[in-house]
Amino acid sequence: MAEEIVLQEKKSVTRRAIADVMGAPILIIATQKAGFATLALEVGFDGWMILLCTVGIWGLPGQVVMAEYQAAGAGLFAIVLASSMANARFLPMCVSFLPLVRDGVKSTSFMVLMGQMLSLNSWASCQRQFPTISPEHRRHYFLVFASILISFAVIGALAGIWAAGDMPLWAYTALLMVNPIFFALVFLGMKGRMVVTALIIGAVLGPLLHMITPEWGLLFAGVGGGTLAFFLFRRWEGNKA
């Protein structure tokens, strides 16, 4: 059954977006970016680089891969390729999401800007709320939600940069654990044969290949393990048909 459109005024859409983002989403994003800042500082990146990553990469997997892989001693090519592949989900996300907010937008650069602002949080919240918002105000909901989220991400990163130097060790190591724990929990909750296969193969190959070659291990585990999962999945699907 289709949900009823209940939000038809711009004002109420603004209020809904603010209410949705001001809670778990901003707390989680600020903590994540503070955790990333702590990690990146430890690896040698400075505050300005961290801020550029926060708004420029704007995708935690690619950011964490960049910092961790640099720490493991990988070369530029391997780091950039691994970081990019870790964030490759933005291609399907932009493809499926942007048509929902593009009505009336003539400028290509504005479309690209909205693509840059998109993240998993705003994407998920929009999927939930769009059925209740009249179509002409959906873009407004997204822009309000994403802008507030990005602001708190920057605040979190700044807090991490500012505090990392004189934090007690227990708080410092806890911040370094935020993102690994976050991803592990999200992965544990995931369903779908293809994704679960890719996760398991990746998790097994990651530590193993790191022992053999820290410089290339992550890239081999990701590209090799992902490709293996892909072919296994295709084979199962083929057998079913």
Add this chain to the structure above:
Amino acid sequence: MTAYNYLWLIVVCCVLATFVWRLVGSIFAKKINTGSALFQWVTCVSYAMVAALIARIFVFPGGELADTSMVARFLSLAVGALFYFSVGRSLLLAIAASLGAFVALTTLPFLSHLMPF
């Protein structure tokens, strides 16, 4: 190139390397079929890559985390998972519980002494 400039090079390249996905997705939104085999492969590689990294951090962390107990890292994840699946799938609560467990297991003497490795 100085080490400092090299780090800037990494950051700028990584920013562009994520931006490319968004750019292609924004411009060709109407012409791409998200159910295609290429998309499935991209999805598999993304998930395998991040899973590989996270597993590696839990088993062989770098920096200050390297001095913490591996058992403590996995136990705190188990506490988080317990909260996540029992208390209404709230990520915020689960992360808080998990971090609380991690701090307790690594700093409280009577707990940290129990960690075998």
